[in-house]
Amino acid sequence: MTSSAEGIGARVTRREDKRFVTGKGRYTDDMTVPGMAHAAFVRSPHAHAKVTSLDASAARAMPGVEAVLTSEELVADGVGNLICGWMIHSKDGSPMKMGAWRALEGDTVRHVGQAVAVVVADTPARARDAADAVVVEYEPLDAVVDALDALKPGAPQLHPEAEGNLIYDWEIGDQATTDAAFASAAHVTRMEIRNNRLVPNAMEPRAALASYDEAEEHYTLWTTSQNPHVARLVLSAFYNIAPEHKLRVIAPDVGGGFGSKIFIYPEEMVCLWASKRTGLPVKWAADRTEAFLTDAHGRDHHSEAELALDADNRITGFRVKTVANLGAYMSLFSSSVPTYLYATLLSGQYAIPAIHANVKAVYTNTTPVDAYRGAGRPEATYLVERVMETAAREVGMDPAEFRRKNFVRSFPHQTPVIMCYDAGDYDASLDAALKAIDYAGFAARKAEAASRGKLRGIGFSCYIEACGIAPSQAVGSLGAGVGLWESAEVRVNPVGTIEVLTGSHSHGQGHETTFAQLVSDRFGVGLDTVSIVHGDTDKVQFGMGTYGSRSGAVGMSAIVKALDKVEAKAKKLAAHLMEAAEGDITLEGGTFKVAGTDKELPFFQVALAAYTAHNMPEGMEPGLKEGAFYDPTNFTFPAGTYICEVEVDPDTGKTEIVDFVAADDFGTIINPMIVEGQVHGGLTQGIGQALLENAAYDEDGQLLSGSYMDYCMPRADDVPSYRLMTTMTACPGNPLGMKGCGEAGAIGSPPAVINAITDAIGSNDLVMPATPAAVWQAIRQGRTAE
Numbered sequence: 001m002t003s004s005a006e007g008i009g010a011r012v013t014r015r016e017d018k019r020f021v022t023g024k025g026r027y028t029d030d031m032t033v034p035g036m037a038h039a040a041f042v043r044s045p046h047a048h049a050k051v052t053s054l055d056a057s058a059a060r061a062m063p064g065v066e067a068v069l070t071s072e073e074l075v076a077d078g079v080g081n082l083i084c085g086w087m088i089h090s091k092d093g094s095p096m097k098m099g100a101w102r103a104l105e106g107d108t109v110r111h112v113g114q115a116v117a118v119v120v121a122d123t124p125a126r127a128r129d130a131a132d133a134v135v136v137e138y139e140p141l142d143a144v145v146d147a148l149d150a151l152k153p154g155a156p157q158l159h160p161e162a163e164g165n166l167i168y169d170w171e172i173g174d175q176a177t178t179d180a181a182f183a184s185a186a187h188v189t190r191m192e193i194r195n196n197r198l199v200p201n202a203m204e205p206r207a208a209l210a211s212y213d214e215a216e217e218h219y220t221l222w223t224t225s226q227n228p229h230v231a232r233l234v235l236s237a238f239y240n241i242a243p244e245h246k247l248r249v250i251a252p253d254v255g256g257g258f259g260s261k262i263f264i265y266p267e268e269m270v271c272l273w274a275s276k277r278t279g280l281p282v283k284w285a286a287d288r289t290e291a292f293l294t295d296a297h298g299r300d301h302h303s304e305a306e307l308a309l310d311a312d313n314r315i316t317g318f319r320v321k322t323v324a325n326l327g328a329y330m331s332l333f334s335s336s337v338p339t340y341l342y343a344t345l346l347s348g349q350y351a352i353p354a355i356h357a358n359v360k361a362v363y364t365n366t367t368p369v370d371a372y373r374g375a376g377r378p379e380a381t382y383l384v385e386r387v388m389e390t391a392a393r394e395v396g397m398d399p400a401e402f403r404r405k406n407f408v409r410s411f412p413h414q415t416p417v418i419m420c421y422d423a424g425d426y427d428a429s430l431d432a433a434l435k436a437i438d439y440a441g442f443a444a445r446k447a448e449a450a451s452r453g454k455l456r457g458i459g460f461s462c463y464i465e466a467c468g469i470a471p472s473q474a475v476g477s478l479g480a481g482v483g484l485w486e487s488a489e490v491r492v493n494p495v496g497t498i499e500v501l502t503g504s505h506s507h508g509q510g511h512e513t514t515f516a517q518l519v520s521d522r523f524g525v526g527l528d529t530v531s532i533v534h535g536d537t538d539k540v541q542f543g544m545g546t547y548g549s550r551s552g553a554v555g556m557s558a559i560v561k562a563l564d565k566v567e568a569k570a571k572k573l574a575a576h577l578m579e580a581a582e583g584d585i586t587l588e589g590g591t592f593k594v595a596g597t598d599k600e601l602p603f604f605q606v607a608l609a610a611y612t613a614h615n616m617p618e619g620m621e622p623g624l625k626e627g628a629f630y631d632p633t634n635f636t637f638p639a640g641t642y643i644c645e646v647e648v649d650p651d652t653g654k655t656e657i658v659d660f661v662a663a664d665d666f667g668t669i670i671n672p673m674i675v676e677g678q679v680h681g682g683l684t685q686g687i688g689q690a691l692l693e694n695a696a697y698d699e700d701g702q703l704l705s706g707s708y709m710d711y712c713m714p715r716a717d718d719v720p721s722y723r724l725m726t727t728m729t730a731c732p733g734n735p736l737g738m739k740g741c742g743e744a745g746a747i748g749s750p751p752a753v754i755n756a757i758t759d760a761i762g763s764n765d766l767v768m769p770a771t772p773a774a775v776w777q778a779i780r781q782g783r784t785a786e
């Protein structure tokens, strides 16, 4: 095949899918090591309790049991506490208050499912049976699960370090100018907004297999990680488990993560440590109940928002107060989610002169909360777009035109909340979406639905997100513990095949295809000659991993830099071989040519020449291999318009999404089919949040929706046949002009759905998930209010 059929912009089917759809994927739980033992955790049934005694004698005596380990041994061996790696300071300058989080807790448990001990046995079943036989006595304490309740005087206290359960009280923006905007406003829209808690639900539950080689004093850890190098760094530098060069982390095929596999969890630490203690390789694989109870949850915000308008319906100020529930402990990146990933996007697509936001992060007796697809940006978009829709209704303006009136139109645009938008055309995506949905025909469709007894509504969401999570200096100045660049190495083999080693990690995003498309496009070689290597700290020297829709914009940019270097050297060599001037050499369709002559050399012959080294230019080293690190200067800002049309049955409250159009601007698109798949997945997760999903706790801290019997995931018949389109402004900040696409659908869709339902039912008093019961209730309340 030629590069044009497989290069940038081609709808190439995913190369990795052959192994996935034929059952040949190799996941962590598929790995085996001779003599391998299995771990099962003893977990707290209480949300908040003192551990008064732990008796493992019966368990230790059970057949096949190698060890029962508790926090006593963990502490004695000097294994460090889990940490949060992003420092946030409160508005008074004080650092965030981090309660101690041990991988095995021996004193006070703070959420249901917290591990207090681990059993290592010869089979998974025996490990579980023995875990059941560990007798733990608890003295239950009062629990608190809601963040607003946790802030009330007299609420149960989780950590002595955090008085009043307050982790930080942070602010952004300018309070004085914002207050002044409100003082002179012609209209103020006020809302309380709840963003429901979600469980990430990756298809493959988390797993770890740790193997300690005593002779070499070396560990290998196979784990379900989105960022194996960061895992190695954190495990070695902070948890005192192994020196970095003595720990190899391999993240093989990973069956989805959606953010939940960025963090270090107690289980992989314990497996590493238990492997050394027992002298056996130790494997643990979560069952679905453990996944519900221990995978970091997402969202869970309570907010108050106020929007100030002048007499011409232009926005003059935005004021937000948010209380974010971070659960029982601070997970690795949790502190950044309700702050820099959330409040920096509160300007939306709009030119807002003054913004002030205050965020309080709070401990509760619930599973820790961290990044989940979109991480902070869905919460910001939901808030902004619910408020925009509501304000338009209040002032009697068409919601699309109200948004258009306030769009940012000149770039770069500096918002009052740190972000500087580099490029965009928000009118273009709004126009495309309005045309696709036939906005002018909506009134007729509504009337027709009414004739069938159905309430039809239309809802908008003009989202923006900051992704390509990177600029190391910028994130460093905001408190991130690591820089967020990316690395790549391109190795051209003597026969002209190419290996690309990348620090990005693919766990469903199709990197083995899109990254190879880039190389194919650049060197005119077939995709089958390119292989993408990732997910192994012994193969790839270092990398920052995949999250924040960064692998295209940042990871591929690092590959471009390495390809530039390879091409420069290869051209120099080709010029020498063809006795031509370097400046006359071009690389077209896999062949080096001398301009103005018929001289040419195929790519593979130049590669071979680099290794045979019989005829190299003076001073040139043999070989064809180059590496690069790429650190962009700004985030990328994908944006778009989503429009949702629903029909609600007023008798049952059941919502049907009858149409959904998505117009996205992702800059240059490498593979339209993969991008569409990413948007489909994101939209479905966003619709799941809007209509179905909710991690609900009872007042004692028991997770009521702790299985698929109670936690409702979207299925095919819950979602419409999406109609997708793209508009295009190139991102000026990276060589390919790309913007991330991996989270957009989940970020933009919830407000479109809820705006459509509230439009249909004529009541704005609706919280997610808009289950039939909730919608039915809102219809009734709306009628009572009338």
Ligand code: MCN
Binding pocket: 255, 256, 257, 258, 259, 372, 373, 374, 507, 508, 509, 510, 511, 514, 515, 546, 547, 548, 549, 550, 551, 552, 553, 666, 667, 668, 669, 670, 671, 672, 674, 675, 678, 681, 738, 739, 740, 741, 742, 743
């Ligand atoms: N791409 C493209 N053109 C663009 C942008 C991206 O062709 N303009 C391609 C990329 O080359 C890549 C894919 O689209 O193959 C996604 O790229 P990008 O937007 O850079 O996102 P990442 O690869 O960094 O993936 C992370 C993102 C996030 S943050 C979450 S959460 C998420 C998501 O991807 N989790 C996923 N998509 C997921 N998809 C699956 N199947 N499973 C997950 O866990």
